[in-house]
Amino acid sequence: xxxxxxxxxxxxxxxxxxxxRHYEEAGLIASVARHGLRRQFAPHVLLxxxxxxxxxxxxxxxxxxxAMFAADGTPVLPRDALRAKADAIDRRIRELTALRxxxxxxxxxxxxxxxxxxxxxxxxxxxxxRPRVRTAAAPTPRPRPTR
Amino acid sequence: xxxxxxxxxxxxxxxxxxxxRHYEEAGLIASVARHGLRRQFAPHVLLxxxxxxxxxxxxxxxxxxxAMFAADGTPVLPRDALRAKADAIDRRIRELTALRxxxxxxxxxxxxxxxxxxxxxxxxxxxxxRPRVRTAAAPTPRPRPTR
DNA sequence: CTGCCACTTCAAGTCGACTTGAGGTCAAGG
DNA sequence: CCTTGACCTCAAGTCGACTTGAAGTGGCAG
Numbered sequence: 620x621x622x623x624x625x626x627x628x629x630x631x632x633x634x635x636x637x638x639x640r641h642y643e644e645a646g647l648i649a650s651v652a653r654h655g656l657r658r659q660f661a662p663h664v665l666l667x668x669x670x671x672x673x674x675x676x677x678x679x680x681x682x683x684x685x686a687m688f689a690a691d692g693t694p695v696l697p698r699d700a701l702r703a704k705a706d707a708i709d710r711r712i713r714e715l716t717a718l719r720x721x722x723x724x725x726x727x728x729x730x731x732x733x734x735x736x737x738x739x740x741x742x743x744x745x746x747x748x749r750p751r752v753r754t755a756a757a758p759t760p761r762p763r764p765t766r
Numbered sequence: 767x768x769x770x771x772x773x774x775x776x777x778x779x780x781x782x783x784x785x786x787r788h789y790e791e792a793g794l795i796a797s798v799a800r801h802g803l804r805r806q807f808a809p810h811v812l813l814x815x816x817x818x819x820x821x822x823x824x825x826x827x828x829x830x831x832x833a834m835f836a837a838d839g840t841p842v843l844p845r846d847a848l849r850a851k852a853d854a855i856d857r858r859i860r861e862l863t864a865l866r867x868x869x870x871x872x873x874x875x876x877x878x879x880x881x882x883x884x885x886x887x888x889x890x891x892x893x894x895x896r897p898r899v900r901t902a903a904a905p906t907p908r909p910r911p912t913r
Numbered sequence: 914c915t916g917c918c919a920c921t922t923c924a925a926g927t928c929g930a931c932t933t934g935a936g937g938t939c940a941a942g943g
Numbered sequence: 944c945c946t947t948g949a950c951c952t953c954a955a956g957t958c959g960a961c962t963t964g965a966a967g968t969g970g971c972a973g
Contacts (some may be wrong), residue, residue: 620920624949624950625950626950627948629783635931635932636949636950637931637932637933638773638930638931638932640952641931642930653938654940654950655938655950656938656939656940656950656951656952657939657940657949657951658948658951663881664879666815666887666890669890670868673861673864673865673868673935674865675889675930676825676858676861676862676865677861677862677865678823678825680929681929681930687869691883693879693880698873699873700872701869701870701872701873702869702870702873704869705866705869708865708866711823712819712859712863712866714823714824715855715858715862716859718820718821718824718855719821719852719855721817721820721847722834722848722851722855723848723849725841725848726845726846726848726849727845732840732911733841734810734813734840740813743813743816743820744816758799760967761971771919771920772919773920782935782961782962783919783920784962784963785960785961785962787921788960788962790959792960801920801970802920802921802968802969802970803920803921803968803970804917804919804920804921804969804970805920805921822960827959827960828960830958889920
């Protein structure tokens with residue numbers, strides 16, 4: 620099974636070498652060997668990186684993602700926890716759907732003030748089904764930038 | 767039309783006063799008056815705040831959100847741009863759906879190693895339809911944390 | 914009139930996820 | 944054998960979105 624040097628992983632995944640090191644630090648991936656100083660990765664990191672990208676895109680922190688998948692890429696959570704995460708994503712999808720529909724409506728509706736348009740208000744309200752959690756807890760995922 | 771003092775807005779929206787000031791600074795909302803020193807907001811900021819929450823959740827930066835809606839809450843973008851944003855959200859939704867399905871599959875599939883499971887690989891690959899953009903450009907939205 | 918307390922401003926701090934820079938190592942090609 | 948270039952480590956910097964803290968203001972209840 621041929622190993623990939625960090626540069627190849629970067630080239631094939633589009634993830635910078637510095638980010639790959641950062642991920643390794645964070646325990647999201649693991650290099651399986653060194654060639655001199657250079658990290659060598661097993662080919663399946665490419666799959667893991669996709670998983671990581673998806674997780675980030677879903678608003679999970681690296682820490683949360685690390686908690687879902689071990690460094691070797693195998694899922695580590697109990698089934699219930701996985702299902703809970705899936706449900707969280709589902710809620711997020713519903714929010715995004717509402718925003719998308721709102722934007723599309725705004726693009727097509729020519730009401731003078733959207734603030735008055737009942738369709739608009741209904742769409743926005745639709746998204747407002749948040750259980751109202753105290754600031755103490757961290758209910759909402761937070762996505763992050765890709766430069 | 768009765769005005770809301772920043773504390774009431776905070777209480778009703780769940781957004782901290784400091785965040786509201788930050789949003790005002792950023793041009794996302796506007797206070798319409800002062801009572802002494804205190805900012806007074808029109809009731810529709812509550813609606814705007816929902817919009818802002820949705821936008822953040824969709825991975826838009828405050829700057830991007832500010833570009834979509836003026837401080838009075840009326841959408842400001844040309845229709846095409848709005849539709850483009852909607853399409854961007856759609857792509858994001860598809861990614862999230864793939865991740866959700868992957869998680870659900872993992873929760874239900876008892877293959878010894880998911881890295882080998884064809885269903886798993888197919889699901890992950892499904893999400894990999896990214897146009898491969900250079901690091902220079904900023905293709906992906908980045909969501910952010912809520913403490 | 915007094916005091917409280919919710920607000921104010923402004924600067925600095927925090928957190929996550931990286932990136933950048935300085936200085937160093939080493940395998941391989943010429 | 945020497946150079947090159949891709950990698951290394953480690954500390955510090957950056958960016959967005961806020962939060963925190965210090966010091967001040969002012970409406971209003973008593």
